[in-house]
Structure formats: structure tokens, C-alpha cells
Amino acid sequence: MTLSLSKQDAKRIAIRAQGLATGRSAEIAGDPITLDDVGRSVRAMGLLQIDSVNVCVRSHYMPLFSRLGNYDMNLLDRLAYEKKSVFETWAHAACFVPVEDRRLFLQRMAARQPRHRVARLMEENPPYLENMLEQVRERGPLTASELDGAGKRSGPWWGYTSGKIAMEWYFAIGEVSVAERRNFARYYDLTERVIDEKHLDGDTPSVAESHREMMRKAVQAHGVGTAGDLANYYGIKNADAKVHLDELAQEGVIQRVSAEGWDEDGFAPIDITSTKPTNARALLTPFDPLVWNRDRVERIFDFLYRIEIYVPEKKRQYGYYVYPFVLGEELVARVDLKAERDRGTLRVKGAFVEDGPDQDHVAANLADELRLMAEWLGLKRVGTGRRGNLMPKLRTALKG
Numbered sequence: 001m002t003l004s005l006s007k008q009d010a011k012r013i014a015i016r017a018q019g020l021a022t023g024r025s026a027e028i029a030g031d032p033i034t035l036d037d038v039g040r041s042v043r044a045m046g047l048l049q050i051d052s053v054n055v056c057v058r059s060h061y062m063p064l065f066s067r068l069g070n071y072d073m074n075l076l077d078r079l080a081y082e083k084k085s086v087f088e089t090w091a092h093a094a095c096f097v098p099v100e101d102r103r104l105f106l107q108r109m110a111a112r113q114p115r116h117r118v119a120r121l122m123e124e125n126p127p128y129l130e131n132m133l134e135q136v137r138e139r140g141p142l143t144a145s146e147l148d149g150a151g152k153r154s155g156p157w158w159g160y161t162s163g164k165i166a167m168e169w170y171f172a173i174g175e176v177s178v179a180e181r182r183n184f185a186r187y188y189d190l191t192e193r194v195i196d197e198k199h200l201d202g203d204t205p206s207v208a209e210s211h212r213e214m215m216r217k218a219v220q221a222h223g224v225g226t227a228g229d230l231a232n233y234y235g236i237k238n239a240d241a242k243v244h245l246d247e248l249a250q251e252g253v254i255q256r257v258s259a260e261g262w263d264e265d266g267f268a269p270i271d272i273t274s275t276k277p278t279n280a281r282a283l284l285t286p287f288d289p290l291v292w293n294r295d296r297v298e299r300i301f302d303f304l305y306r307i308e309i310y311v312p313e314k315k316r317q318y319g320y321y322v323y324p325f326v327l328g329e330e331l332v333a334r335v336d337l338k339a340e341r342d343r344g345t346l347r348v349k350g351a352f353v354e355d356g357p358d359q360d361h362v363a364a365n366l367a368d369e370l371r372l373m374a375e376w377l378g379l380k381r382v383g384t385g386r387r388g389n390l391m392p393k394l395r396t397a398l399k400g
Contacts, residue, residue, distance in 0.1 A: 001255075001256075002255075002256045002257060002258050002265060003255055003256070003257045003258070003268065003272075004257070004258050004259075004260075005224065005257050005258065005259045005260065005268075005275075006259075006260050007259070007260040007261055007300075008275075008329065009259070009260075009275045010224050010259045010260070010300050011278075011300055011301060011329045011330070012275050012276065012277065012278050012329050013223040013224045013268065013272060013275060014222065014223045014224055014225075014290065014300055015223075015278045015280050015290070015326065015329055016223060016278060017220070017221060017222055017223025017224075017269075018044070018045065018067075018221070018223070018289055018290045019041060019044045019045070019067045020066065020067060020278070020280040020282055020290065020326060021278035021279065021280055022278070022279055022280075024067065024068055024069035033068050033069065033070070033071035033072070033075070034075075035075050035078060035079060035083065037068055037071070038064055038068070038071065038075045038076055038079055039079055039083075039085050039086075041063075041064055041067050041068060042064075042076075042079070042086055042096060042098065043098050044221070045063065045221055045289045046097075046098075046217050046218065046220070046221040046233070046289070047091050047092070047095040047096070047097055047221075047233065047234075047289065048060050048063060048064075048086070048095055048096040048097075048289075049092075049093050049094070049095050049287040049289075049292060050088065050093075050094045050095060050096060051093075051094075051285075051287050052184055053309070053321060054184075055320065055321045055337070055338050055339070056321065056323075056337045056338060056339045056346070056377075057073075057339065057377060058184070059285045059286070059287045060076065060096065060287075061073045061076060062283075062284075062285035062288065063284075063285060063288045063289065064076060065373065065376055066282035066283060066284055066285075066288065067282070069372065069376075070372065070375060070376045071376075076096075077181070080096060080178075081178075081179065081180040081181070084099060084194065084195065084196060085098070085099055086098055086099060087099050087102060087177060087178070087194070087195060088171075088177070088178040088186075089102070089105050090105075090108075090172060090235070091105075091233070091234050091235055092232055092233060092234060092235040092292075093235075093287075099195065099196070099199050100199060101217070102195065102199050103199070103202065103204060103205055103210075104205065104210040104213055104214055105174075105210070106174065106204045106205070106210075107204065107205070107206065107207045107210055108210075109172065109173050109174035110173070110174075111207075112172050112173050114169065117160065117165045118165060118166075118169045121162060121165055121166065125162075128149075128162065128166065129166045129169065129170075131149070132147055132149075132163055132166035132167065132170075133166070133170055133175065133176070135147050135148060136167075136170075136176055136188055136189060136190060137190060140176075140179070140187075140188060140189040140190060140193070141179035141180060141187035141188060141189035141193075142187060142188060142189075143185045143186065143187055143188070144160075144161060144163040144164035144166075144167045144186070144188070145161070145163070145164075145185075147163040147166075147167075149162075149163065150162060150163025150164070151163060167186075167188045170188070171186075171188065174191055175190070175191060176188040176189060176190060176191060176194075177189065177190075177191040177194035177195060178194070179193070179194050208244070211234075211236055211240055211241070211244050212244040212247065212248065214233075214234040214236065215230055215231075215234075215241055215244045215245050215248060216248060216253060216254065217234075218230040218231075218233040218234060219245075219248075219254045219267050219268065219269055220269055221233065221289065223268060223269070223272070224257060224259065224266050224267070224268045224300075225266055225267065225296060226262070226264055226265075226266045226267075226296075227241050227242040227245050227264075227266075227267070228241075228295070229266070229293055229295075229296045230245065230267065232293050232296075233289075233293075245267050248267075249267060252270065253270065254267050254268065254269060254270060255267070255268055255269070255270050261299070262299060277328065277329060278328060278329045279328065280326045280327065280328060280329065281326070281327055281328075281365055281368075281369060282325075282326050282369070283323040283324075283325055283335065283337075283369055283370075283373060284323055284324045284325070284326060285323060286305075286307045286321065286322065286323070288324075290326070291305060291324055291331075294306060297324075297331070301330065301331045303324065303331040303354070305324060305331075305334070307321075307322070308320060308322065309321065318334055318336060318350060318352055318388075319336025319349055319350045319387070320336060320338075320349075321336065321337065321338070322334045322335065322336045322337075322350075323335045323336075323337055325362075325366055325369070327357070327361075327362060327365055327366075330354075330357065331354070332353060332354055332357040332362050333351065333352060333353045333354060333357075333362055333366060333390055334351075334352050335348055335350070335351050335352075335366065335370075336348070336349040336350035336351075336385075336387070336388075337349070339377055339379060340379075340383070341379070343383075344379050344380035344381060345374075345379055345380070345381050345382070345383040346370060346373060346374040346377060346379045346381070346382045346383070347382075347383045347384075347385065348370065348382065348383065348384045348385060348391075348394065349385040349387060350385060350387035350388040350391070351366070351384075351387075351388040351390040351391045351394045352387075352388040352389055352390055353388075353389055353390040359390060359393050360393060360397075362390065362393075363390060363393035363394045363396070363397040364397045364400075366390070366394060366397070367382075367394060367397035367398045367400075370382045370398070371398075382398055384398065
């Protein structure tokens with residue numbers, strides 16, 4: 001049987017699956033947010049995308065604030081680099097992943113082939129890569145720049161040195177892992193010195209077994225999604241994902257759903273706990289798990305969302321780094337934010353409300369959320385710019 005869902009059901013299920021439905025329970029209760037809270041939140045999301053842009057705050061810290069509230073960002077660093085409960089790897093992008101799921105990526109690591117810069121380096125200087133790995137073996141953990149013979153960048157600021165190319169290759173195939181970060185720079189070390197041995201030993205799942213488990217986890221994290229949505233989460237091929245999702249549905253591990261307005265059926269957990277209204281209120285980084293798949297966001301929330309970092313300023317519609325604002329069970333607004341740390345100000349450069357929502361209600365809730373975010377970032381005030389149809393009411397709400 002296929003479960004039929006209304007458009008509103010799909011929104012509520014998606015928000016609830018991502019841990020955003022009930023607000024920030026620990027903060028509301030006045031309890032301190034702990035390392036365990038952070039760990040549970042990462043595991044509920046399944047993946048936490050890492051991004052370097054620091055206009056406001058680095059993206060991987062923001063989803064935890066959206067779900068938990070005013071927490072100490074050092075808790076995520078401790079979880080990754082002291083407790084080593086999560087580790088860095090390539091999923092759909094560079095992500096933190098629960099360390100117990102590392103086994104699911106082993107076949108992917110083993111199957112990687114040297115291409116482009118790595119292949120050229122192997123051809124031009126065969127001993128080079130082994131020399132770089134030997135330095136890590138003897139001296140690690142090291143940044144790429146600390147390697148003897150790392151070389152110069154091959155291009156502008158995003159270009160890699162030969163040492164960085166070597167380390168990223170060994171990282172991709174699992175020979176080295178990220179032991180820590182300082183000022184966002186990766187410190188590489190041998191994987192056996194980073195990952196607990198209990199996650200290194202044991203049988204390696206087959207590709208099929210790994211992908212099947214990834215799809216089960218993706219369904220749980222999404223709440224509802226098409227095969228393409230779920231494949232995107234872990235960066236596997238749509239056709240491959242569909243095979244495993246069909247198997248899981250036939251076995252009763254997940255269920256098929258037909259959602260209002262969708263061109264194809266989707267999948268959902270067997271234990272959908274509730275389609276009751278949600279009480280979400282959160283600003284979402286562009287790489288939040290709820291919104292990073294732009295096609296899914298548009299299909300579920302009727303919210304057309306594109307990041308405009310690489311769009312020339314004069315051609316941007318909403319701004320450089322825009323945060324969607326979820327309220328209740330809708331994406332009601334988008335806000336272009338910048339942390340002006342020298343001025344102690346969280347600057348709202350633009351604020352835009354969608355058609356339909358009550359603007360006073362949105363502005364009042366957004367003002368509260370911005371104040372909370374400024375406090376979390378250690379900023380003294382929220383400042384406003386001039387752009388956006390919500391800005392006049394937001395400015396009034398912030399004064400209130």
C-alpha cells in the first residue's frame with residue numbers, strides 16, 4: 001500500500017524529522033546544552049555539511065544552533081577532534097558523519113581513482129605522494145603547508161599546493177584523516193591514529209550493503225523524500241538509490257508515499273510519529289540539511305531558493321549569504337546576514353517575506369530569533385540595512 005500525504009503533511013514530516021518541530025527544548029527548560037545533546041543532534045541529521053564561508057558563522061555550526069539554541073560552538077569541535085564521535089569525510093560534500101558510519105564509506109574510499117591533479121603529480125614525480133605520507137607518519141598531525149616540499153599554490157587563493165593535493169588524495173582514500181582544525185586549517189594524521197580501532201576493525205560492507213544502509217538513514221533523516229532526494233543526501237546515483245529503496249519498502253523497513261503535487265512517489269519511515277502542526281522557529285544556513293537540496297525545498301515548501309555567492313552583486317535578488325527562516329511549518333522569509341565583529345553587530349542587510357504570511361507576526365518572531373543569534377555569536381546588537389519588503393516591519397519589531 002502507498003500512504004497518501006497532503007502537502008501540509010509533507011512539510012510537517014520533513015521539519016519534524018530534522019529535529020526542528022518543537023523549538024529548542026533544552027534551552028526552553030533552562031538546561032545547559034551538553035556534548036551529548038550536540039552528538040544526538042548530529043546523529044538525527046545523519047550528516048553535517050562543512051563549509052568555509054564565515055560571513056556570519058561557519059555553516060556547520062549553524063544547524064546545531066537552529067535546533068538547540070545558544071550552545072558553545074567548541075562542543076562540536078570537541079565531539080569531532082577530542083571525543084572523535086564524528087569524523088570528516090566526503091558524502092554529498094565534505095561533512096561530519098557519525099564515526100560508527102565510517103564503515104559505509106570504505107568501499108567508496110577504496111574505489112577512488114587518481115584524476116586530474118593527482119594523476120599528473122603521480123606521473124611527473126612518482127615518489128612524491130609516498131614521501132608526503134611518510135612525513136605524516138613520522139611527524140603528524142600536520143597541515144599541508146607544514147610538509148617539506150609542499151610547493152607553491154597552483155592558482156589563486158583556492159589553488160592547491162602539491163602537498164595539499166597529496167593530503168587531499170590520501171584523505172579521500174582513507175589513508176589519512178583530519179585529526180583537528182585550527183583556524184579552519186586541516187591537520188592530517190594517519191587514520192589509525194585518529195579513528196578508534198573499534199571502527200577500523202571488522203568486516204567491510206559491500207557497496208550494495210553500504211548504499212542500502214545509507215538509504216535507510218536518509219529516509220529517517222528526511223522524513224519524506226523521492227529517490228533522487230535521498231540519493232543526493234549521500235551522493236550516490238539515483239538508479240542505485242531506487243533499487244535499495246524499493247527493496248527496503250518491499251521488506252517493510254520503510255514505506256512508499258504519494259505526496260500531493262509530487263510527480264513521483266516518495267518514501268518515508270514506517271514509524272511516522274505525527275503529522276500534527278509543528279512549532280518550528282529557526283534561521284537556516286544555506287547548507288542546513290532541511291534546505292541544501294534546492295529541488296526538494298521547492299517541491300515541499302514552494303520556496304525557490306538559490307545561493308547567490310557567485311552571482312555579481314548587482315544581479316543578486318536577495319543577497320550574498322541568505323538564510324531561510326522557518327516559522328511554524330513554512331519557510332516564510334529569507335534574510336541576508338553578516339556578522340560585523342568589529343562593531344559587535346549582527347547586520348541584517350536584507351529581509352524579504354514570502355507572499356501570504358502575516359508580516360507583523362513574521363517580523364516579531366524573526367526579531368526574537370536574530371537577537372538570540374546575536375547573543376550566541378557574542379554580538380551586542382542587531383543592525384538593519386535597507387533592502388527587502390520585510391525590513392520596515394522588522395526594524396520596528398527590533399526596536400520593540
